[in-house]
Amino acid sequence: AQTVTQSQPEMSVQEAETVTLSCTYDTSESDYYLFWYKQPPSRQMILVIRQEAYKQQNATENRFSVNFQKAAKSFSLKISDSQLGDAAMYFCAYRSASIVYMRFGAGTRLTVKP
């Protein structure tokens, strides 16, 4: 079964600095999607960034970028120029093309210090 591991339950970063959240996954599939979701105190799940496994180029969305290492099964999220509004729970998620549901990691709580 596919599993997703987030080894950092909590992280903190100084405002305007850069932070990297780690995620590893286990799968025997070759065609899959990876996601990072943000969950602020409002509880709403917000998609931050996604990566298709067949794409070698790392995805980027403004201040958010990923480091996708397919062979190592690693998918880390880098947040640059951290802002107070980035404080939230961040979930890494995996979905294979052959299975229509997602598997989530346990989450990383990010604190941003002013």
Place this chain on the structure above:
Amino acid sequence: NAGVTQTPKFRVLKTGQSMTLLCAQDMNHEYMYWYRQDPGMGLRLIHYSVGEGTTAKGEVPDGYNVSRLKKQNFLLGLESAAPSQTSVYFCASLLGRFVGEQYFGPGTRLTVT
């Protein structure tokens, strides 16, 4: 376009009571899901549906039932609530298998006393 909506947003039940959570989506998505979120465990899949009239079990289906009589609605039922079902419940939908990310509802906080 409301996206994915959930009713109710909060509920308190006594042990043994029953209730139904309603999820609705107006995006004509094929797939719909129910997850529960517990501290330190991320989101875990309860049940899901790949189309109108179909349902399937996820990782933690015990104590829950679902129905998808209409494409836009996915109902989650608790027949006899237990304190272990205290959780935040999320509904999600997906347009199609190869389309990408799921869209989530705002969540329902359920407390069973």
